[in-house]
Amino acid sequence: xxxxxxxxxxxxxxxxxxxxxxxxxxxxxxxxxxxxxxxxxxxxxxxxxxxxxxxxxxxxxxxxxxxxxxxxxxxxxxxxxxxxxxxxxxxxxxxxxxxxxxxxxxxxxxxxxxxxxxxxxxxxxxxxxxxxxxxxxxxxxxxxxxxxxxxxxxxxxxxxxxx
Numbered sequence: 001x002x003x004x005x006x007x008x009x010x011x012x013x014x015x016x017x018x019x020x021x022x023x024x025x026x027x028x029x030x031x032x033x034x035x036x037x038x039x040x041x042x043x044x045x046x047x048x049x050x051x052x053x054x055x056x057x058x059x060x061x062x063x064x065x066x067x068x069x070x071x072x073x074x075x076x077x078x079x080x081x082x083x084x085x086x087x088x089x090x091x092x093x094x095x096x097x098x099x100x101x102x103x104x105x106x107x108x109x110x111x112x113x114x115x116x117x118x119x120x121x122x123x124x125x126x127x128x129x130x131x132x133x134x135x136x137x138x139x140x141x142x143x144x145x146x147x148x149x150x151x152x153x154x155x156x157x158x159x160x161x162x163x
């Protein structure tokens with residue numbers, strides 16, 4: 001099983017995903033690690049990515065997910081996966097994917113972004129993420145107002161994963 005924790009920047013994908021992966025004993029794949037340098041520089045300079053920017057990134061992440069899946073291994077993936085077309089490309093060829101959508105209001109997430117230091121994603125791009133987001137219809141939706149540990153527990157319960 002591949003569990004993809006998705007949402008806009010600042011929603012807690014990494015914090016929650018890492019807790020979930022650690023508790024399950026599964027690897028955690030952070031989509032941020034799969035961006036080509038040109039994407040990182042574009043975002044660092046305050047410019048949102050286009051669909052064309054995202055395709056190679058999604059393909060690289062899909063390859064890593066497929067490597068886990070074909071070996072019969074489970075994993076937790078943290079990825080914005082903002083549009084359905086991105087989610088479709090990201091999971092192409094995979095046999096068992098579960099989606100978790102971390103949601104919260106703009107003001108809450110902006111307050112988080114303003115107090116954290118991300119290696120390249122500025123808070124100024126948050127509105128573009130909300131504008132791009134197509135909420136999934138097939139996901140476990142989790143409100144982010146509680147601490148990451150509580151959110152991980154809700155995900156485990158909601159997906160029927162071992163405690």
